[in-house]
Amino acid sequence: MADQTEKRPPNSRRVFINDVEQYATKNIAKFLDSCVVGASLVEFGEADVEEEDDRLQDEQPKIKDATFQVVGTVSSQTEEKFSFISEEYSRLKREELLHHLMKCDVIIYDITQHPNQIDEAQWAVSALHEEIDTFSGHKMFILVSTIMTWATTKPVDKDDPDIPFTDEHYRKRKAHPNFHDHISLEKLVVKLGKTKSSQFSTYVVASGLQYGMGEHMFHLFFKMSWMGEVSKVPIFGDGSNIIPTIHINDLAGVIQNVIDHKPKSQYFVAVDDSKNTMEDIIKAVTLVLGPGKTQNVSKEEIYLIQELTQTDIDSLLVNLRIEALYVKENFNIHWVSEDGMVENIEQITEEYKQTRGLLPLRICILGPPAVGKSTIAERICKHYKLHHVKLKETITETLDNLELCVHTEDVENDEGEAQEFLDTLKENMNENEGRLDDQYLIRIMRDKLRTKPCMNQGFVLDGFPKTYEQAKQLFTGDEEPEDLQSKHEKKIIPEFVFSVDATDDFLKNRVLNLPETVVEGTSYTPEQFLHRLARFRERNVEDQTVLNYFEDLEIHPEHLDITSNDDSEYQLVTEKICKKIGKPKNYGQISEEVEEEERRQAEQQLKEQAAQRAEAERREEEEAQQRDQRWGEWNQHLEEVRRQEHDLLESQSGHFRNYLMRDVMPTLTQGLIECCTIRPDDPIDFLAEYLLKNNPEAQ
Template sequence: MANEKTGSYRTKRVFVNNIDTYSSKCIAKFLSTCMVGGSLEEADEDGPAEDETTLQDGTFQIVGTISNNEGEKPSFALQCYASQKRDQLLPSLLECDVVVYNISEHATAELIDEATWAISALHSDIESFASQKIFILISSVMTWAMSKPADPNDPEIPLTEDDYRRKRHHPNFKEHANAEKTVLKLGKTKKSKLSSYVVAAGVQYGMGENLLHYFFKTSWLGEFAKVPVFGPGTNVIPTIHVTDLAGVIQNVIDHKPKIHYFLAVDDSNNTFEDIVKIISFVLGPGKIKKVPKEEAYLTKVLTNADVDYLSVNLRIEPVFLKETFNLHWVSEAGIIDNINRVVEEYKLLRLLLPIRICLLGPPAVGKSSVAEKLCQHYKLHHINLKEVIDEKMQHLEEAVNGTEQEGESEEALSNAQDQLDSLKDSMEQNGGRLSDGLVYRIMRDKLNSTPCRNHGFVLDGFPKSYDQAKEIFYDEQDDPRSKMPAFNKKIIPEFIFSLEASDDFLKERVQNLPESVAEKMHYSKDEYLTRLKKFRKANVEDATVLNYFDELEIHPEHIEVNNAVDPEYGAVMDKITRLVGRPRNYGPTPEEREEMERKSVEETAQRLVLETAEWNRRETETAAKMATQLEEWNRHVTEVKRQEHELLEARSAPLRNYLMNYVMPSLTEGMMECCKAKPDDPVDFLAEYLLRNNSQD
């Protein structure tokens, strides 16, 4: 019988504009997961809705335009149209059963004009429709922004859809109001062919945030001690979770109601101040600061339209929405009552997940240096035991002395005084050191603080023992059936790195430290050897801090340190970052990127200048050196030649004398006789002559 009642109908094709933007993307993605007629299930018990005698079991097929041609195409969409001209877009609209145009966020004049063109083009071709089409315009409650209260004597009485004719738009949202009128007017002529609806949406939040993202990000990053509230902050802002808005659109499509104008807001009447305060409390410092409204424009993030939204003061109650639709609310009571869910959506969708690291190892192995580099790379908080204790003492003293008394209750101040007295008493009784119990409590408070819970941390050399780890990370919800020690999953490190080095290497490193650094780190020879010996002894026992994490199946990674050849810990950082993965925090802001690029350009230019100057200097030095060497070589060659000449002269003198006295006379006579005789072979003649005369001599 149920199958006969529900029947089986074709899917519906739904067009949504700009499905790669925040609001339209959430709506389109939500509809792509819905069954056609899914919102009629409970409503059907009281009878069928208008023009709906059966439930449809098909799905919504999403098609739409995208604003960024270079971006990734949404996976939930059947088809995407990129920057089509209107004559090319019209056939796509005519193929759809439902056309949704969203002008509720950052709508330009061109987008609003395209929405009015779309309803006009469909209306012009109305006679060719084989079945009824639905056109839905998602507008904004800013078209109600200047409306007078329903009861001047009681401004807290909200406006409803019954006050439609009394509504007055914000001056900057006149085009939205005109578009609403056009859509409603053209949808009245032939409802059996074309039915049109307007949904005036409140300020949208959730699913990663859009308009409120500035306050979420500012709170998350913790860059300000107090999150700014622009203006008095007493204005009531109508809001709606973007998923609930998508549910409204689903209900409009399924129900095809007789009412054609809906206000889409939740039940909250939260002020701007209350909204920022709860965001700051959950994600950030927990404090706010009221600043002039004009400072909103200095953020370079909030647009003029954003400031208009945040300045609206409007109490609205969506009566028709509650009476007509079957909504499964995500956040009916508003953002304040559902802040934890909204924050989880924000962190998950923006991949803002904490990274918790623990660095262990012997003294002087370089834990602090590596921890600082990791904190800089991943934007984490460096947790050093001494610094945490000093920070706690300073915070309590400032609270007690009145530095932070603004907004603090007497009970909070009294509690701060008691804690400070307790810490000082413990230090007096323990020779300037805190008792273990107080140390554990301070460390747990630090790890449970909002910044550490949001961003993550790097524990620098602490805890040092199994018992310390057990005391810090314990969880009161102990499961007696579990074989593992109870531990707090929200603060337990997810990465354990043990930096290791030989004793000889560590001793040599300490000896090479500057005296001032060694004194600051308490690395005198005797003191360091004692600390190193104590560390080695503590880590040969069965119950070590590494054993504690092993028992929790958080297995430590052992990394050999040899900064004799790697003073910047490049190899250590490469291995750790490869194991930890990419950062899970916000990257640089546009301003930071611009500053980084500027510095990079300046550094590159400066490096080129220095390299060029160094090259020229070396070239000059080389040329001068070569000229000196060549001159020296020439002098050396000249001297050698002179000495060789003198030596040859000295060696040739006896031979020359012998030749002149004994050889040359006989040779001269022989040549003269040869000239006289004119023999056929002068050489033989001369040889015989010399031989004969030599024999005679």
């Protein structure tokens, strides 16, 4: 097959990447698309990197030809197109795929995520090797493999098993039992690159477990921590196993260097400098994103996690010390995370949230008492999976947590501080007839908004703050800011503020019509409610209101009116709020919730079908009973008619019988006797004439 290299700028490189929509390949493609060919050949100091990036950006028109043109295969053609992919191919026959490979300078196959790509990668490198003589220029094949092909390698020094492996030991490597196909392909790739390396060079990059840019292998722990649905994040086993890792962009940087440098060595280990254990990694993740607590569980429990494949499980349980010696000494990589996940966990978690769009929604709903703020807030929380923050419930929760902290022997908690704060709150409540001063309310509410669940998913602040001063203390602090926008706590201040209102007459009628059982023990008794409503109106005619505070921060409240108690009214208001806020910025329903919802709908459907069948059976039985009843009545009526007809016939037939017996039967009998005696030729005619002659009436 002739080489199909297209005419293109001389300095550009056409790069093929398999399965380019997957985690690793997508990020490698995106990285290369942003690179300039040959950029890694220039040595930069750390201080010069930013300056050089600016220079390259300024000179972009001059170097636009020195680019990577990335093409690749996708599982199926979708409407979503990647801007960093020049061409996408799907469902190609191998002849068609080879045609596209022949037009590329660099062919990259990643087999770290899906073992089903091993067969295709083996075919691709072999097919290209067979076409060497038809190449019009040099081609490069890069296999991105995994350090799991080192998993069972014997220690370099039996007496000191902590000595790490390096690239130099790659001939001695022994694969994990489930990764024999990987190491076989690695050996084939290295072998095929030795025949005519001037025309066709091949490389193997043994990647550590990849992280960053939204996560893949470690996604389970990030998601579990972010969602906060478990009090302690599990560590499978004792967690002491060392996991070689690399940031996905650093892996892409290694590949960029391989393309630019065309090194003589064919095998590279791509890992960062960390020697982090599973326990180190999980603790770091949960401290930044989650509850901050972990618990060791048996290794076997990892097999119960549906989100993890067998490849993921094997990789997470690996225990391997290995160093990227060649990469460190020969390549020019601008490391994103050279020291590993734990040292850069803040940056990694920020990447995770930004890449996956897991941005918290912070909402505040204000309005007079009994206007329905909580009803609206609950619906918004359900729609967006946010946390409903109400003042009374937060105070109760804080007191309960302090009581638990005081009575629980937990070295992580400062029992003395908790006891002191609890005593202070109780004393203040006793002095104020169950209420708390603003300074304590602010502290409690700020601590609530700073909790990991509220910081991760977001919250709906229901009816608080009530005054300008409370808002300033909660979101800005004690100092009087010259520029509120620069001083407020951006991580807890609401992005959206909604002011829900109604007329006083509507609110009074609504409260007066509440059932007594609902009003009892609440602040909705007529006297308390009227007092609360009057205080709310007084606070909101002043110059400094809560809404004014948000206006000063250029957070413009949305005003909504309630005019009816109908559920449709609140549904309409909720829809307006959701339209203003936009789409959810979280995971949405997790698989368990989806299954539960599907199960609930299925059960509901079965109940409805059962009810429909029962109703049909009831109607059928009722109709059968009615038919039986009508049939019985009809039969009874028919019998009565027959009896009446019989009686009528009986009453009418007596006269005729008497007549026949008296007048007809004697003459007829005598005629029959005469007929038998004479035996005429026509007996009937004879009998007729006889009856006429002897008719009793005629006589």
